[in-house]
Amino acid sequence: DVKVTQSSRYLVKRTGEKVFLECVQDMDHENMFWYRQDPGLGLRLIYFSYDVKMKEKGDIPEGYSVSREKKERFSLILESASTNQTSMYLCASNSGYSNQPQHFGDGTRLSIL
Amino acid sequence: GDSVTQMEGPVTLSEEAFLTINCTYTATGYPSLFWYVQYPGEGLQLLLKATKADDKGSNKGFEATYRKETTSFHLEKGSVQVSDSAVYFCALSDRQAGTALIFGKGTTLSVSS
Numbered sequence: 006d007v008k009v010t011q012s013s014r015y016l017v018k019r020t021g022e023k024v025f026l027e028c029v030q031d032m033d034h035e036n037m038f039w040y041r042q043d044p045g046l047g048l049r050l051i052y053f054s055y056d057v058k059m060k061e062k063g064d065i066p067e068g069y070s071v072s073r074e075k076k077e078r079f080s081l082i083l084e085s086a087s088t089n090q091t092s093m094y095l096c097a098s099n100s101g102y103s104n105q106p107q108h109f110g111d112g113t114r115l116s117i118l
Numbered sequence: 119g120d121s122v123t124q125m126e127g128p129v130t131l132s133e134e135a136f137l138t139i140n141c142t143y144t145a146t147g148y149p150s151l152f153w154y155v156q157y158p159g160e161g162l163q164l165l166l167k168a169t170k171a172d173d174k175g176s177n178k179g180f181e182a183t184y185r186k187e188t189t190s191f192h193l194e195k196g197s198v199q200v201s202d203s204a205v206y207f208c209a210l211s212d213r214q215a216g217t218a219l220i221f222g223k224g225t226t227l228s229v230s231s
Binding site: 009038045046047048050053063095097104106107108109110111112 | 150152154159160161162163164167169207211218219221222223224
């Protein structure tokens with residue numbers, strides 16, 4: 006079974022802090038994704054990556070950056086955390102074909118105080 | 119652009135009732151269609167998928183048929199259980215848009231005994 010592991014289930018940070026969310030997958034998938042999930046808005050794509058050192062902006066990239074130095078690891082960075090970034094963050098991965106499902110981690114519930 | 123529309127919730131049913139959650143989509147290409155389920159406190163899990171017109175995806179008693187003529191992918195189950203209480207997401211992946219998923223906003227299902 007594919008395993009996507011997010012480093013923290015719950016995280017509390019303060020406004021202005023630089024925050025790192027880590028995600029690791031064990032299936033040698035080319036593609037990795039970061040979403041945020043908010044009530045009434047569903048899942049929205051922040052960034053994705055098709056390959057090591059490659060990144061593409063999703064629908065809501067403002068205030069975020071990403072890093073993919075190794076194929077199995079995809080990091081989401083909040084450069085200067087703000088309260089409107091309080092949310093559930095979900096990482097996913099899949100192989101390089103559109104008919105292949107994405108496999109999700111359990112999510113990180115991030116609170117910015 | 120591509121989009122997914124699913125029925126608003128919450129949907130409240132008694133155990134053994136019939137379930138339908140409607141999902142329609144708009145896509146410029148030939149999308150693959152997915153239903154994901156999210157149990158409380160967890161990430162998303164793939165429930166079923168269909169990759170071409172008239173395909174039927176099925177899993178755990180749930181079914182959905184890819185209807186190109188009505189651009190729909192409605193989720194059905196003949197007899198729901200309390201353990202089916204969760205949030206259900208319809209999603210599409212369009213080859214022309216890469217492999218990032220486009221999600222509906224989710225439908226909360228609550229089943230009581």
